[in-house]
Amino acid sequence: MSEYLLEAQEITKEFPAAGKKTVHAVSGVNLQIREGETLGLVGESGCGKSTLGRLMIRTLRPNAGEIRYRGQNITAMKDREFRPLRKEMQLIFQDPYASLDPRMTVRDLVAEPIETWKLCDSKDAVTAKVKELLKAVGVPEEFLYRYPHQFSGGQRQRIGIARAIAAEPRFIVCDEPVSALDVSVQNQILNLLKELKTSRKLTYLFISHDLSVVHYLADRVCIMFLGKICETGPTEEVYRNPRHPYTRFLLDAVPEPDPSLRGKEIRLLKGEPPSPADPPSGCRFRTRCPYATERCAMEEPALREIGNVQAACHYAEGIQA
Amino acid sequence: MKQKILEVRNLTVSFRTEKGIIRPVNDVSLDVPAGSIVGIVGESGCGKSMTARAVMGLLRYPGKVTGGSVVLNGRELAGLPEKERRKLRGAEVSMIFQEPMTSLNPVVKVGKQVEEAIRLHTDCTKEEAKAKTLEMFRKVEIPEPETRYKCYPHQLSGGLRQRVLIAMAMICKPSLLIADEPTTALDVTVEAQILKLLEQLRDGGTSVLIISHNLGVIARVCDYVYVMYAGRIVEEAATEVIFSRPAHPYTRGLFRSVASLREGGSTLETIPGVVPNLLRLPAGCSFSLRCAECGANCEQNLPELLETEPGHKVRCFRTGKEATV
Numbered sequence: 244m245s246e247y248l249l250e251a252q253e254i255t256k257e258f259p260a261a262g263k264k265t266v267h268a269v270s271g272v273n274l275q276i277r278e279g280e281t282l283g284l285v286g287e288s289g290c291g292k293s294t295l296g297r298l299m300i301r302t303l304r305p306n307a308g309e310i311r312y313r314g315q316n317i318t319a320m321k322d323r324e325f326r327p328l329r330k331e332m333q334l335i336f337q338d339p340y341a342s343l344d345p346r347m348t349v350r351d352l353v354a355e356p357i358e359t360w361k362l363c364d365s366k367d368a369v370t371a372k373v374k375e376l377l378k379a380v381g382v383p384e385e386f387l388y389r390y391p392h393q394f395s396g397g398q399r400q401r402i403g404i405a406r407a408i409a410a411e412p413r414f415i416v417c418d419e420p421v422s423a424l425d426v427s428v429q430n431q432i433l434n435l436l437k438e439l440k441t442s443r444k445l446t447y448l449f450i451s452h453d454l455s456v457v458h459y460l461a462d463r464v465c466i467m468f469l470g471k472i473c474e475t476g477p478t479e480e481v482y483r484n485p486r487h488p489y490t491r492f493l494l495d496a497v498p499e500p501d502p503s504l505r506g507k508e509i510r511l512l513k514g515e516p517p518s519p520a521d522p523p524s525g526c527r528f529r530t531r532c533p534y535a536t537e538r539c540a541m542e543e544p545a546l547r548e549i550g551n552v553q554a555a556c557h558y559a560e561g562i563q564a
Numbered sequence: 565m566k567q568k569i570l571e572v573r574n575l576t577v578s579f580r581t582e583k584g585i586i587r588p589v590n591d592v593s594l595d596v597p598a599g600s601i602v603g604i605v606g607e608s609g610c611g612k613s614m615t616a617r618a619v620m621g622l623l624r625y626p627g628k629v630t631g632g633s634v635v636l637n638g639r640e641l642a643g644l645p646e647k648e649r650r651k652l653r654g655a656e657v658s659m660i661f662q663e664p665m666t667s668l669n670p671v672v673k674v675g676k677q678v679e680e681a682i683r684l685h686t687d688c689t690k691e692e693a694k695a696k697t698l699e700m701f702r703k704v705e706i707p708e709p710e711t712r713y714k715c716y717p718h719q720l721s722g723g724l725r726q727r728v729l730i731a732m733a734m735i736c737k738p739s740l741l742i743a744d745e746p747t748t749a750l751d752v753t754v755e756a757q758i759l760k761l762l763e764q765l766r767d768g769g770t771s772v773l774i775i776s777h778n779l780g781v782i783a784r785v786c787d788y789v790y791v792m793y794a795g796r797i798v799e800e801a802a803t804e805v806i807f808s809r810p811a812h813p814y815t816r817g818l819f820r821s822v823a824s825l826r827e828g829g830s831t832l833e834t835i836p837g838v839v840p841n842l843l844r845l846p847a848g849c850s851f852s853l854r855c856a857e858c859g860a861n862c863e864q865n866l867p868e869l870l871e872t873e874p875g876h877k878v879r880c881f882r883t884g885k886e887a888t889v
Binding site for chain 1: 721784804
């Protein structure tokens with residue numbers, strides 16, 4: 244039995260693009276998620292973080308590499324073999340407006356997974372279970388027969404969460420679950436996710452571009468750039484002492500709600516982001532990195548241990564000083 | 565006293581809906597002094613974008629300005645015929661939007677689109693227009709301007725598209741740029757670049773009115789901040805003042821939500837409930853439904869926007885009282 248709940252080994256996902264090009268969405272990524280932890284996956288748009296999240300729960304199949312769930316290789320499984328495991332992995336989407344069928348009532352939306360997995364044997368039992376789930380996510384019971392359009396964004400997201408936990412999963416991929424929400428509502432949803440994690444013993448892969456949201460929820464964090472992981476480690480450690488130059492730029496760029504920092508010169512990344520259809524040789528960050536040398540173009544830096552974090556940079560130690 | 569580029573007084577925008585009249589902008593007054601960046605902050609639906617559109621004269625039916633005045637460079641805009649307003653848009657006041665892709669024409673090269681703006685407002689030749697466009701591209705730091713000139717919007721990254729829009733907005737050197745959530749659709753590293761560009765524009769003599777829900781963005785670039793809630797301004801002050809002494813319960817809640825998120829801790833601060841439906845606003849203070857300090861008169865009477873200290877105005881019975889005692 245593996246010590247990890249979920250483990251990705253050297254997974255690669257490529258998509259065909261126009262002009263016989265290939266988009267290298269995820270390239271040879273290793274990722275480990277322990278039971279009961281929240282792993283934050285951070286990166287800017289197009290870095291492959293959502294693709295990686297979908298690969299982890301087999302809603303996408305990798306071109307190479309394998310995913311192990313509790314020691315079993317789920318990549319090699321047949322659909323029929325995998326089906327019982329599907330129930331244990333769920334997904335919470337970013338856009339609560341697009342992810343709920345507008346023609347279904349809240350009751351039917353939340354009942355759908357219960358009925359799919361035949362978790363209750365009568366209609367009344369299903370309704371009772373739906374009520375219990377709605378209570379858990381903080382949607383008042385009297386809204387049972389309303390439609391999604393009658394709810395605010397935050398409440399819709401709560402319904403989306405109720406759907407995700409309905410099948411009693413162990414692992415949930417949260418793909419930007421609060422990006423579409425206002426700050427005050429965002430915090431309500433984050434608190435709910437944290438509470439559900441404890442009460443239902445869940446494990447999260449939390450995908451976000453928002454560094455402060457990840458800081459709040461994640462035990463460990465993975466920073467992605469253009470299909471590769473450039474740094475990973477305990478959240479506090481990575482935020483306090485970033486080793487990879489990209490992590491530094493990313494953390495520096497977040498505007499702080501503190502006007503006294505205004506005079507501070509912000510270091511800006513140079514150039515334009517490289518295209519995932521044509522990634523640079525060697526280190527994929529090198530075209531934007533102020534520390535890049537010839538070695539970075541020739542030789543791809545591997546993720547290596549530095550203290551208790553891992554970073555993929557030839558000069559991680561030197562930059563720190 | 566600095567010269568004012570924009571003076572908005574008691575602006576009210578009304579929408580007639582099936583269920584009654586709503587006022588997404590209600591009695592809003594604000595100033596943009598020359599050479600400054602002023603921010604409007606608030607959550608979705610608070611009326612911040614609607615205020616900007618009303619200033620630009622870009623309200624869509626059934627939205628209508630039903631009261632108040634908008635004075636740009638000493639000239640009253642309310643009641644100005646559409647033909648006159650058109651001459652001002654792009655020349656004296658420009659606007660950039662959140663999603664740069666939807667603001668650009670997908671089938672026209674970006675260089676041509678920027679040129680169109682100059683040729684509409686000045687009678688320069690094609691060659692002059694092109695030269696000016698390229699110069700503007702350089703100014704907004706678009707790399708390889710000659711190549712980008714011939715690109716279509718889909719060939720550019722989000723950050724570059726926003727730079728093209730800024731170039732288009734700035735090409736006639738307007739005195740006021742309205743930026744509606746200019747960095748919301750962009751990644752943080754690109755956001756930092758665009759914010760720096762806005763500061764450079766301000767230093768070049770263009771005042772900026774920036775609309776954002778992101779307090780970090782507001783703190784980084786704004787000199788003065790207005791906080792909006794349910795169509796009204798609930799608090800206004802210089803950035804340093806409002807960040808160090810937020811007074812309105814809504815502002816305090818908003819600031820605490822952000823602060824707790826950054827510092828971690830076991831539970832995040834939240835504001836209970838949601839933004840009220842504009843059709844069913846309470847008779848008194850519109851925040852009273854969610855306010856922990858709400859008293860009896862808060863639900864019945866609307867507090868006025870009053871000064872609690874020089875240059876700091878708050879719309880709240882509670883904080884107003886404290887300050888006068």
